[in-house]
Amino acid sequence: MTVNISVADSNFANLTVNLYNSDRSLNQSNFSTSNPYFINYTGLSDAIYYFNVSSYDLLGNSNSSETRNVTLDTINPAIYFYNNTNNGSLYQNWVFANISVADSNLDSVTIYLYNSTSLVNSSTSSSGFSINFTNLAYGNYFLNASANDSSSNINKTDTYNLALLEEVVLSATDGSTGGGYRLVQYNLTDAQLSGGISKYLRMREKILFEISNQTHTNFKLF
Numbered sequence: 001m002t003v004n005i006s007v008a009d010s011n012f013a014n015l016t017v018n019l020y021n022s023d024r025s026l027n028q029s030n031f032s033t034s035n036p037y038f039i040n041y042t043g044l045s046d047a048i049y050y051f052n053v054s055s056y057d058l059l060g061n062s063n064s065s066e067t068r069n070v071t072l073d074t075i076n077p078a079i080y081f082y083n084n085t086n087n088g089s090l091y092q093n094w095v096f097a098n099i100s101v102a103d104s105n106l107d108s109v110t111i112y113l114y115n116s117t118s119l120v121n122s123s124t125s126s127s128g129f130s131i132n133f134t135n136l137a138y139g140n141y142f143l144n145a146s147a148n149d150s151s152s153n154i155n156k157t158d159t160y161n162l163a164l165l166e167e168v169v170l171s172a173t174d175g176s177t178g179g180g181y182r183l184v185q186y187n188l189t190d191a192q193l194s195g196g197i198s199k200y201l202r203m204r205e206k207i208l209f210e211i212s213n214q215t216h217t218n219f220k221l222f
Contacts, residue, residue: 001044001070003051006036011057020050020067046072073151077103081145081157082130089163093138098130099157101147109147116140138166 007015012035019027019041027049030039041049052067082098101109110124113133120141123131143160 001041001049001072003039003041003053004036005038005053005065007055009055009057009061011059011061013056013058015053015055017053018051022048022050024050044072046074048072071105071151073105073149073153075103076153076155077101077106077109077147077149079109079145079147079155079157081143081160085143085160086162087143087160089165091165091167093136093164093166094132094134095136095141095143095162095164096130096132097143097145099145100128102128103147103149103153105149105151107148107150109145111145112143114142136164138164140164 003017005015005017014031014033015035015037017030017032017037017039019029021027027044028041048069048071050067050069052065054062054064056062079099079101082100085097085099086095095113097111097113099109099111106126108124108126109128110122111129111131112122113120115137116139120136121133123129141162141164143162144157146154146156148154
């Protein structure tokens with residue numbers, strides 16, 4: 001913590017700088033006959049401090065400055081996503097994020113959502129909050145958050161990797177053949193294969209196999 005003082009008086013004699021703790025008790029007092037005067041307070045704990053200056057000239061005249069305060073804060077905000085924040089592969093077109101942040105001098109916290117090329121959306125608050133990013137295109141996304149306090153301390157979360165997947169609904173022809181096996185034929189249209197990302201076929205809530213964009217339209221399961 002630094003204090004710079006300059007006194008305008010042709011008959012300057014001396015000055016005294018007083019530093020007070022957050023409870024207004026005197027921390028230290030520094031006397032000097034130098035003008036201007038510079039002092040650097042070191043070894044102070046994180047807290048609110050108050051300081052002022054008084055000065056005398058050679059004729060015994062005196063004056064005092066206003067009392068100012070400064071907050072010393074060297075601790076980064078604590079920030080993390082709650083467990084209900086979306087992460088991983090999901091069959092949906094939205095991303096839910098729920099952030100917790102703690103700091104006695106918090107300024108702001110921001111949640112960021114990116115796709116593979118750029119920032120898609122963000123939201124900022126002065127405290128922990130939740131948000132649902134909706135109507136998203138299917139694909140890969142990255143989610144993180146950062147917080148800063150009034151002393152410019154910054155902290156960030158880990159980055160979550162998400163894949164928003166489209167559940168493809170297909171019509172199927174289900175039949176039986178000899179040999180004790182079952183034949184299921186799925187007919188996929190070009191539109192169902194043109195999304196540019198992997199899609200998953202599901203039957204009775206169980207993932208059967210993964211497909212990517214292909215030229216063929218028939219699959220057989222035995």
